[in-house]
Amino acid sequence: MSITQQYLLDSYRARLHGEPEPPAPGRHDLDLARELRDYRRFRAVVDERPARGRLRRTLARWLRPRALG
Template sequence: MHGGGMNALHQHLLDSYRAARNGEPAPPVPGAQDVAALRAARDHRRFEAVLAGRPATGRLRLALRRWLRPGAC
């Protein structure tokens, strides 16, 4: 290994090794909860939009439609 520190994969392998030696469950693979985190962020944005009185969904699609076809909306 070169002079840098550990990356996420190295840390995961070390944590998995330690967990196996101690009879504990292995930690989740790096990135395993990325999709869940993105969905939670999206849901939070939608919730905030509703509280602010804005449409909760379709904002990106509407913005793209306005940009691609300015006279259509």
């Protein structure tokens, strides 16, 4: 059963019982991503690491050509 089918079934059951419908699939994904980003930044500050730009700096270090010799 797909997520959409499960959502439709849950919505149907909720209507039969007079309960509120469940949230649509994916409705809160963006909020979750923001909360995760904020939590990771918070943990970086608490652990005394740079809170921003860590990914870009790491990629630049990996992709930087190394001098031979």
